[in-house]
Amino acid sequence: MASEQSTTAILDRLIGFASMSSESNLDIVQWIENYLSQHGVASRRIPDRSGRKASLLATIGPLDRPGVVLSAHTDVVPVAGQDWSSPPFVATMRDGRIVGRGATDMKGFIACALAHVPQFKASATATPIHLALSYDEEVGCLGAPDLVAEVAANPVRPALCIVGEPTGLAVGYAHKGKVARRVVVTGRGGHSALPHRAANAVIAAARIAAALEDMAQQVARHGARHQAFDPPYTTIHVGSLHGGTALNFVPDRATLEFEIRYTPGTDVAAMLRQADATIDAERGRLKAQAPEAAIVVEDMASYPALMTEAASPAVTAVQRLANGGSGATTLSFGTEAGLYAQTGIPTVVCGPGDIARAHKADEWVGMDELAAADAMMRRLAAELGKPAEEWIGR
Ligand SMILES: [Zn+2]
Structure with a gap:
């Protein structure tokens, strides 16, 4: 049996892995695997197709009882171009804070x-804990679907999933969903003096x-209203449009990226069918000018919305675990929670830190915030001797 390690000692090790989404995450996965096995907990990798990345799933306690999923992603966003005052992949303690990439997110x-x-090992006799750690969340929840499918394939459906994204331990019960797409337009190039013989890809993209x-605009004015969100309607946003190389040349290629946050x-x-009809x-129109023209639409990323009832037993139970915390709230950012909720697992978002500090230079988490989350884990551990239906309800 390994000796117990403190949260800060473990966080120190985890920040040391530069597990940016562009890189393999197998080294951090291996460290966590070893840690779990030192505590007698078996875990299973769910690899991606390239073999460079994997999710990790471990269950502590009885497999044939409804349990609690603790969900997190192992990847972090890049640090390039950011002005860090200490090395981002070295956990640095200062002023009651741990600074480092991934500290809060x-x-x-x-x-x-x-x-x-x-x-958990000592107390999970009636309610098991499932640790579910994904990869590539930051680039569009790419790793989570396979992991969620594994969790959902459990013969007994978990009673609760807590996605530990930073909410300051408030219980996030709803967020918008997102679909992101890239539109690649291929027209026909030519001299700008002879545009009638070309097919302008930039104009098509525009x-x-x-x-x-x-x-x-239509959706903002006439779409459904959901006052819990800011803004209270679905948004469509064009985030990039590139094309053309020189004024005297009709551009034969343009790309455009857009997202819908619903x-x-x-x-x-x-909505996507409506967008497709436009495309x-x-x-x-473009093919009429040049038969070889093409417009290809690529999926970039998507995740479903989360809408757990604010008054549901799952929300109440996690509020209790978080000691009241900062109450129940909707979230302005997306998470993997919608994927879990889609499978019928009551899911909320609740974790230490603040999303406003995520993705930035000098990302940090407070020692007090970690202590509050540790207390939440202790309260959780204290419930695991009881069946989930007794302390969560359904
Ligand atoms: Zn995150």
Whole structure:
């Protein structure tokens, strides 16, 4: 049996892995695997196709009882171009804070969970804990679907999932969903003096961008309202448009990226069909000028919205674990929670730190915040001797 390690000692190790989404995460996964096995906990990798990345799933306690999923991502965002006052992949303690990439998003939560593995082991006789650690969350929740499918394939569905993204231990019960797409336009180039013999890809992309903005205005004015969100409606945003190399040349290529952030209950498939219809019309126009022209739409990333009832037993139970915390709230940012909720697992977002500090230079988490999350883990451990239906309800 390994000796217990403190949350801060574990966080120190975790920050040391530069597990940016662009890199393999196998070294941090291996460290966590070893840590778990030192505590007698078996874990299983769910690899991606390249073999460079893996999610990790471990269950502590009885497999045939409804349990609690503690969900987190192992990847962090890049640090390039940021002005850090200490090395980002070295946990640096100052003024009651731990500074380092991932401190708040979201290795602090992983450290709290791992530090309590011994307590979970000792107490999880009736409610098991499932540790579910994903990769590539920061680039569009790419790793989570396979992991969530594994969790959901459990013969007994978990009673609760806590996604430990930084909420200051408030219980996040809802957030918008997102779909991001890239539109690649191929026209026909030519001398700008002879535009009638060419097919201008930039104009096609610009027309699509304008149509998407019209859609956005329409939705903002007439779409469904969800007052818990800011803004209280679904948004469509064109974030980039590139094309053209020189004024005297008709551009033969342009790319455009857009996203839809939708309120729960929105028929996003219908919105995408509307966007596709616009793109189809533009493709037809372009092909009439140049038969070889093409417009290809690529999926970049997507995750579903989260909409757990604010008054549901899951929210109440996690508020109790967080000692009241800062109450129940909607979130302005997306998480993997919608994926878990989609499988029917009651899911909330609750973890230490503040999303406002994420992705920035000198990202930090407070020692007091970690202590509060540790207390939450202790309260959780204290419940695990009881069946989930007794302390969570359904
Ligand atoms: Zn995160």
